[in-house]
Amino acid sequence: MAKLKQRLLENKLIKWMRGNEKLALLGSLLKDNIRQYGMFMALIIIMIFFYFVTNGISVRPLNINNIILQNAHIIVLAVGMLFVIVTGNIDLSVGSVAAFVGAMIAIFMRRMDIAWYIATLMGIGIGILAGMWNGFWIAFIKIPAFIVTLGGMLIFRGLTLLVLGGQTIGPLSGGFNRISSGFISDPFGGELHWLTLIAGFIASAFVIFSTIKKRRRRIDFNFEVLPIWVSVLVTSLTLIGINLLTYTLAQHRGLPNVSIILFVVIVIYTFISKKTKIGRHMYAVGGNKNAAELSGVNTRKTLFLAYTNMGMLAAFSGIIYAARLNAATPKAGELFELDAIGSVFIGGASMSGGIGTVGGAVIGALVMGVINNGMSLLGLGIDWQQVVKGLVLLMAVWFDIATKNKR
Amino acid sequence: MNNNLILEMKQITKDYPGVRALDQVDIKVKEGEIHALCGENGAGKSTLMKVLSGVIPYGDYDGDIFYEGKRCEFKNVKQSELMGIGIIHQELALIQDLSIAENIFLANEISKRGVIDWDEANRQTIALLKKVGLDEAPEELIKDLSVGKQQLVEIAKALSKDIKLLILDEPTSSLNEEDSQNLLKMIKELKSQGVTSIIISHKLSELEQIGDSLTVLRDGKTVDYLDFKKDEVNEDRIIKAMVGREITNLYPEKSNKIGDILLEVKNWSVDHPLYDRRMADNVSFYVKKGEVVGFAGLMGAGRSELFRSIFGKSFGRNIKGETYINGQRVHLNNVSQAIKHGMAYATEDRKTYGLILIDSIKNNVTLAGLNKVIKRGVIDDNLEVRDSEKQVKALKLKYSDINQDTLNLSGGNQQKVVLSKWMYTAPDILILDEPTRGIDVGAKYEIYQIINQLAEMGKAVIVISSEMPEVIGVSDRVYVMDNAVIKGELTKDNVSQEAIMRTILKKKEEVKVNGETKTTTA
Ligand SMILES: Nc1ncnc2c1ncn2[C@@H]1O[C@H](COP(=O)(O)OP(=O)(O)OP(=O)(O)O)[C@@H](O)[C@H]1O
Ligand SMILES: [Mg+2]
Numbered sequence: 064m065a066k067l068k069q070r071l072l073e074n075k076l077i078k079w080m081r082g083n084e085k086l087a088l089l090g091s092l093l094k095d096n097i098r099q100y101g102m103f104m105a106l107i108i109i110m111i112f113f114y115f116v117t118n119g120i121s122v123r124p125l126n127i128n129n130i131i132l133q134n135a136h137i138i139v140l141a142v143g144m145l146f147v148i149v150t151g152n153i154d155l156s157v158g159s160v161a162a163f164v165g166a167m168i169a170i171f172m173r174r175m176d177i178a179w180y181i182a183t184l185m186g187i188g189i190g191i192l193a194g195m196w197n198g199f200w201i202a203f204i205k206i207p208a209f210i211v212t213l214g215g216m217l218i219f220r221g222l223t224l225l226v227l228g229g230q231t232i233g234p235l236s237g238g239f240n241r242i243s244s245g246f247i248s249d250p251f252g253g254e255l256h257w258l259t260l261i262a263g264f265i266a267s268a269f270v271i272f273s274t275i276k277k278r279r280r281r282i283d284f285n286f287e288v289l290p291i292w293v294s295v296l297v298t299s300l301t302l303i304g305i306n307l308l309t310y311t312l313a314q315h316r317g318l319p320n321v322s323i324i325l326f327v328v329i330v331i332y333t334f335i336s337k338k339t340k341i342g343r344h345m346y347a348v349g350g351n352k353n354a355a356e357l358s359g360v361n362t363r364k365t366l367f368l369a370y371t372n373m374g375m376l377a378a379f380s381g382i383i384y385a386a387r388l389n390a391a392t393p394k395a396g397e398l399f400e401l402d403a404i405g406s407v408f409i410g411g412a413s414m415s416g417g418i419g420t421v422g423g424a425v426i427g428a429l430v431m432g433v434i435n436n437g438m439s440l441l442g443l444g445i446d447w448q449q450v451v452k453g454l455v456l457l458m459a460v461w462f463d464i465a466t467k468n469k470r
Numbered sequence: 471m472n473n474n475l476i477l478e479m480k481q482i483t484k485d486y487p488g489v490r491a492l493d494q495v496d497i498k499v500k501e502g503e504i505h506a507l508c509g510e511n512g513a514g515k516s517t518l519m520k521v522l523s524g525v526i527p528y529g530d531y532d533g534d535i536f537y538e539g540k541r542c543e544f545k546n547v548k549q550s551e552l553m554g555i556g557i558i559h560q561e562l563a564l565i566q567d568l569s570i571a572e573n574i575f576l577a578n579e580i581s582k583r584g585v586i587d588w589d590e591a592n593r594q595t596i597a598l599l600k601k602v603g604l605d606e607a608p609e610e611l612i613k614d615l616s617v618g619k620q621q622l623v624e625i626a627k628a629l630s631k632d633i634k635l636l637i638l639d640e641p642t643s644s645l646n647e648e649d650s651q652n653l654l655k656m657i658k659e660l661k662s663q664g665v666t667s668i669i670i671s672h673k674l675s676e677l678e679q680i681g682d683s684l685t686v687l688r689d690g691k692t693v694d695y696l697d698f699k700k701d702e703v704n705e706d707r708i709i710k711a712m713v714g715r716e717i718t719n720l721y722p723e724k725s726n727k728i729g730d731i732l733l734e735v736k737n738w739s740v741d742h743p744l745y746d747r748r749m750a751d752n753v754s755f756y757v758k759k760g761e762v763v764g765f766a767g768l769m770g771a772g773r774s775e776l777f778r779s780i781f782g783k784s785f786g787r788n789i790k791g792e793t794y795i796n797g798q799r800v801h802l803n804n805v806s807q808a809i810k811h812g813m814a815y816a817t818e819d820r821k822t823y824g825l826i827l828i829d830s831i832k833n834n835v836t837l838a839g840l841n842k843v844i845k846r847g848v849i850d851d852n853l854e855v856r857d858s859e860k861q862v863k864a865l866k867l868k869y870s871d872i873n874q875d876t877l878n879l880s881g882g883n884q885q886k887v888v889l890s891k892w893m894y895t896a897p898d899i900l901i902l903d904e905p906t907r908g909i910d911v912g913a914k915y916e917i918y919q920i921i922n923q924l925a926e927m928g929k930a931v932i933v934i935s936s937e938m939p940e941v942i943g944v945s946d947r948v949y950v951m952d953n954a955v956i957k958g959e960l961t962k963d964n965v966s967q968e969a970i971m972r973t974i975l976k977k978k979e980e981v982k983v984n985g986e987t988k989t990t991t992a
Contacts, residue, residue: 284852338849340840347837350826357784357815357823358838358891359806417828 088287099411101462102426109430113437121437124315127308132243132387134432135321136161136380138425140403141410142332143376145424146369148407149336151349151416152201152208154373156215158399160193161381162391163219168382169232169391172239179239187378193219194374195367202366216400224393233390243386245320256317263309267302274298321383328379333421345369349416405452406431409459430455475536476501476635476666477522482533484517484526486878488870491517492531493690499635499668499683504661506677507670509687509712510910511882512868515670516560518687519637523557524550537635554634558624558641560670560881560908561821564612571595571608574627598626603652617644617819618769625653629660636660636667640881642676643908644818646769646936654680672882672910674705686711713912720911721943722918726925728946729759731797733899733930738791740779749775749786751954757899757930762921764945765934766970772954773934774818777901781815782808795899809838812898816888816905818934824888827877831869832858834876834887839895861890866916881908889917900924901932906940918944938967950974 093100113121120126140157147154164186171182193215200211234240251257274294281288288294312318336342344365347355356362380399385391410427412419431452438448477499484492492514499505507515520526522535524544535542537553544550547557564573571591579586580594595608602622612620621644628636638657642650650673657667658680671677677684678698686694686708694711696703709717734756740749749772757763765773778785780793782805793800795811802808808815817823825834835858836843843854859872865886869879876887885908892900902921906914921931921944935941941948948960950973958973 280852284856286852286855338851339847340844340849343833343837343840343849346829346833347826350829351822353823354826355837357778357781357805357817359782359804359809360837361804361806413828417826 088289089293092289099420099423099426102410102423102430102459105459106426106430106433109433109437113433113440117437117440120440122311124311124313126436126440127311128315128319130429130432130436131322131325132319133436134428135243135325136383136387137399137402137406137432138325138428139328139376139383140380140399141406141424141428142328142421143373144400144403144407145410145412145419145421146332146336146345147208147373148404148412148414149349149416149419150345150366150369151352152366152369153212153404154197154208154215154370155212155400156193156197156219157373157377157380157403158396159216159219159223160190160374160377160396161384161399162223162393162396163193163226164190164378164381165385165391165395166223166227166232166393168239168385169235170226172236173232179236183239183242183382186382187375190374190376190378190381191371192374194371194377197374198367198370201370202363223395227391227393229393231390231392233388233392235385235389235391239386240389241320241386242324243319243321243383244389246316247318247320247323249317256313256315259309259313259317260306262318263306266305266309270298270301270305324379324383328376329421329425336421341365341368346417349418351417402428402431405456409456411459411463427459430459474501475499476538477668478536479518479522480534480536482518482521482531482535484514484521484531488874490690492521494533495687495690496692497685498695499666502661502664502666503682504657504667504669504680506681506684507668507687508672508674508677508684508708510868511886511908511913512880513687513712513910514690515687516639516880519557519639519668519670522550523547523555523637525557551631551633554632555637556628556631556633556635557637558621558628558639560639560643562617562620562624564620564623564627566613567611569609569611570599570606570615570623570626573612573623574598574630576627578631594630595626598629599623601629602626602656603649616770618646618649621645622649622653625656634665636665638667638669640670640672640908642671642673644769644904647938649769650676672908672914674708674911677708678703678705684708688712688714709911712910717911717915720915720939722915722922724762724922724925724946726760726762726922726946727928728761729928731756732759732761732795733757734794734797735780736792736794738776738780738793739788740775740786740790741788742775743785743787748954750779753791753951753954753956755949755956755959757932759928759930760925761946762925762931762933762944764941764948765932765951766938766941766948767936767951768974769936771951773951774903776951777815777903777932777934778817780808781805781813781901809895809897813901814838814892814895814897814899815901816892816903818904818907820884820888825876825884828875830873831862831867831876831879831887832872835861835890835894838891842894857894858890861894862887864893865890865920866913882910882913885909886913889920893920897929899930899932901934903934904936905933906935906937938970941970942966 110121144154144157167189168182168186171177171185172179197211197215200206201208247258249256249258278288278294344355344360347358347360348362348365352362381396384395388395406427407419407424408427409430410419410423410425412423434451434455435448438451475498479495479497482492482495483490495514495518497518509515517526521531524547527545528543537555542553565576568576571588574595575591580591581587592608599606602625604619604622604626606615606619612623615623621641625641642653645653654676657669660667669677682698684696684698684703685692688711706716736754738753739751741747742749753776767773775785779789780802782802783789784805793802800811802811802813821827832854836854840849843850843857855872862869867886867890868883876884879887889905905917909917921933924931933941933944942965946962948965948970949956950958950960950970952974957976960969960973
């Protein structure tokens with residue numbers, strides 16, 4: 064079946080497009096990104112499915128808002144994990160690091176009376192140090208990442224239990240809690256949250272502007288450009304998507320604070336992965352470490368940075384999670400690492416490194432999040448959610464292998 | 471059908487996204503002969519053989535295969551193997567962490583009641599290794615063997631099966647003269663035992679030497695068939711069929727002017743990273759501006775190791791010695807420092823050290839010179855595409871899309887990507903390690919031309935090559951290296967294959983007596 068589908072896709076549609084002069088570029092774009100588009104389509108289909116089986120509850124403003132809040136900490140982790148996996152490694156310690164950061168922040172605030180924002184910054188610092196610890200052993204001492212981070216998983220979990228004395232600390236300060244439970248306030252007031260709508264318009268304007276600019280640049284370089292109708296179609300769909308989202312959120316309480324954090328993280332890391340030297344070097348190290356090294360890439364530094372960054376994002380994750388619970392618990396962060404790793408692979412990254420995108424990892428996390436959420440709405444418990452998540456992971460990677468034309 | 475044909479492939483067509491690799495190819499091979507297959511890089515030779523051996527399964531190509539008179543539809547390699555077809559791929563397919571014997575009998579284990587009989591396997595391995603002229607122990611790990619020896623193990627592996635038709639895809643491209651000759655002798659030997667062979671090679675002299683007939687492919691089409699007994703066959707004729715035009719001179723004319731010393735290395739020594747073995751022992755040499763210097767020697771002489779250790783200490787331990795660029799002492803502690811000092815080193819082993827196979831042509835080309843496409847910290851995509859396309863077009867790379875993975879390029883075209891990468895860094899000192907391995911005649915000529923152009927621009931070019939005619943043809947001066955030492959230096963006037971061989975055969979003591987610097991002339 065999969066093979067048949069692949070043939071159809073590969074041979075008929077895409078070949079036709081690539082053969083057709085006007086659509087050749089679109090064809091090769093599709094071919095190069097088939098995985099990402101495929102997963103995005105899957106996400107849409109899953110959302111439509113739950114829309115019907117929950118009688119529309121799943122897309123109500125409150126629920127969309129919940130999906131964002133419930134998955135923010137995994138999305139942030141998945142972004143960091145993407146880079147680690149792209150370098151051909153893994154990090155099993157992120158859940159424990161997130162828990163430890165949450166615990167330390169709670170202790171700073173509750174036991175030492177440190178202001179919440181300073182405590183948060185210190186928490187981020189601890190995350191970075193934890194990442195450097197992993198990175199040091201992996202990059203410089205050359206101990207396999209699986210071992211180092213398995214050790215880290217135990218070490219940081221143990222430290223969490225130690226500092227908390229096995230107790231939950233909460234509630235935390237109001238300021239800290241608002242990181243996850245607060246919303247951007249609306250200066251306009253009224254039924255609809257106008258600021259959110261305006262944010263949508265600004266984003267739309269930006270999309271239009273950058274599409275035009277990109278097109279111009281390609282023309283300047285005498286490169287092929289997509290037929291104008293395709294560009295217009297793609298851009299319009301993007302605009303509809305953005306504004307639909309902001310409109311939905313505007314009907315509830317507007318943009319949650321975490322959505323800003325997510326937006327910034329996703330934009331910055333997409334940029335790093337595609338447009339910077341360090342990003343390129345991460346892919347090179349994962350693709351072929353020897354060749355990268357002989358081409359002047361400092362592989363040790365690159366690996367070290369990937370883990371340091373992972374530590375920082377694990378801290379973000381811990382902060383978002385603790386702020387949402389308004390407490391630091393010894394059990395926080397359990398299984399986060401598996402959700403993050405799963406998201407990255409669902410998003411099309413390769414086990415052996417060198418392949419994967421930030422966008423894919425985010426979509427992967429959303430696929431899992433939407434399924435979780437939809438199933439809870441249907442009253443299915445964590446038991447069924449786990450089964451389905453496992454199957455989704457398997458299917459996604461199967462799709463990956465089936466669409467890869469071998470040899 | 472002619473009954474002494476062992477193989478006939480008819481109207482074979484194979485499409486890949488964006489390229490038609492084979493376009494109605496016909497090929498006939500007679501029973502018991504050695505059939506040569508040649509053509510430019512990307513002509514479709516390897517693809518054709520993959521179709522024949524079932525690597526590309528029935529249904530993924532169009533056309534018919536008749537083998538021993540029967541129409542065959544191989545769905546996998548096992549099926550073709552059962553019919554007696556063995557293939558040795560262009561890229562080695564041995565498992566590096568297993569021993570020779572384990573590799574040879576992989577998926578073909580000799581067992582008694584389900585238990586592998588290693589004694590018997592080892593015994594047979596020794597016999598097979600002897601056949602291919604190796605005297606390694608069966609327990610030795612593949613990763614500890616040189617590429618040349620690995621190739622011989624591949625052949626031994628194929629021989630371990632009961633084969634009637636042996637396909638060899640560029641078997642000698644990584645072998646030295648002597649090993650190549652051994653291999654060719656062995657193929658002849660097999661012929662006398664009734665084994666038919668199809669051999670792909672860019673070394674036309676070898677094909678002339680052992681071939682009985684020959685098929686030439688160009689752009690996925692059969693363009694010529696020659697019978698060595700009936701037709702008059704010579705290199706010029708083959709080349710003409712391959713590239714579609716005449717190439718009179720294998721080595722282009724040079725007009726470079728030699729200047730001052732650009733790179734000088736003094737008393738350089740390096741040890742193997744794992745074993746207690748000297749890979750370069752107190753080596754000294756220099757290269758002048760505008761000069762092309764060849765490093766001749768047999769495979770395993772230590773030339774790659776020497777240059778990798780100079781190139782940012784990317785190989786070995788206990789590195790001792792001094793490097794001078796333009797008379798200034800430099801310390802090149804890592805590759806990026808070496809690149810900053812204008813050095814470039816194009817590796818011999820494109821798969822392990824040269825390319826990121828799962829990445830695009832574009833990203834491979836710009837990897838070492840990424841700074842050139844970075845503007846204010848940001849990679850400029852369009853500039854990158856333009857630069858990399860310009861670079862690969864200069865080497866006449868055959869590709870369909872600059873964003874395609876290098877994995878799917880033909881072997882020779884992969885080699886061109888490695889060269890493009892280093893050309894893109896615009897180096898002053900270019901070290902080329904076996905630069906024309908697996909490259910067709912036409913492209914070789916282009917590479918030699920580029921070497922000359924660089925020399926004319928006043929750059930220093932070092933060419934490491936195990937093909938003596940090549941070293942002699944391109945170099946202004948030749949160092950002969952053997953067993954970790956430079957045994958002698960030959961100038962344009964006194965260099966010849968015999969002179970190189972004589973220098974290699976000199977005893978080590980003789981060299982030591984001759985002088986401290988060990989750069990004595992022959
Ligand atoms: N898996 C693949 N996907 C896409 N294109 C491919 C694939 N394999 C081969 N090709 C293309 O098919 C063409 C023929 O390749 P092939 O490897 O048969 O060439 P070749 O004659 O063996 O060349 P060389 O002498 O360089 O080894 C090339 O243009 C190559 O890029
Ligand atoms: Mg080939």
